[in-house]
Amino acid sequence: MKKEKTVLVCITPQESSKQLVKSGRAIAEKHGAKLEVVSVLPLCQGDGVYKIEPDTIEKLYQTARSEKGEMAVYFSDDPILTVSAHIAKRKPLTLVAGFPGERSNDFVSAIHLLLPDVPVSMVDAQGVIYNILPYEAMQSVR
Numbered sequence: 001m002k003k004e005k006t007v008l009v010c011i012t013p014q015e016s017s018k019q020l021v022k023s024g025r026a027i028a029e030k031h032g033a034k035l036e037v038v039s040v041l042p043l044c045q046g047d048g049v050y051k052i053e054p055d056t057i058e059k060l061y062q063t064a065r066s067e068k069g070e071m072a073v074y075f076s077d078d079p080i081l082t083v084s085a086h087i088a089k090r091k092p093l094t095l096v097a098g099f100p101g102e103r104s105n106d107f108v109s110a111i112h113l114l115l116p117d118v119p120v121s122m123v124d125a126q127g128v129i130y131n132i133l134p135y136e137a138m139q140s141v142r
Helices: 017-029 054-065 079-090 108-116 135-141
Strands: 006-010 034-041 071-076 096-097 121-123 131-132
Touching: 006 017, 006 079, 017 034, 017 054, 017 096, 017 121, 017 131, 034 054, 034 079, 054 071, 071 079, 079 108, 096 108, 108 121
Parallel strands: 006 034, 006 096, 034 071, 096 121
Antiparallel strands: 121 131
16 A cells, blocks of 8 residues: 655644644645644643643644644653654655754754654744755765
């Protein structure tokens, strides 16, 4: 059975996620691929209690639906490993993510180290898409 091509967009419950999903949709359409959106929410917060509001999850689903994407929400305290496992299972054409903020956990760098063959497309606040080549492709350029 032939696996359907997908573009995977990683989002968080932030307003900027709408731009990421929109950019992911553009990439998916360019390649005739399906759009998938994934978000990893923490199992618990500082006091050990999970406090996510149901409205937050609904907003994530609405963001995905707005661009005709399918949404997966995971609950994990290790978003890097969770998304890496999802990527390894789904094998998307590219992973779409935003640029890291000041207090970043180096999410994109960690994913790229774990899965160097997966192309990464980073989207800035203006919607400009920057493609990161897989490690092997970079080696052949040198």
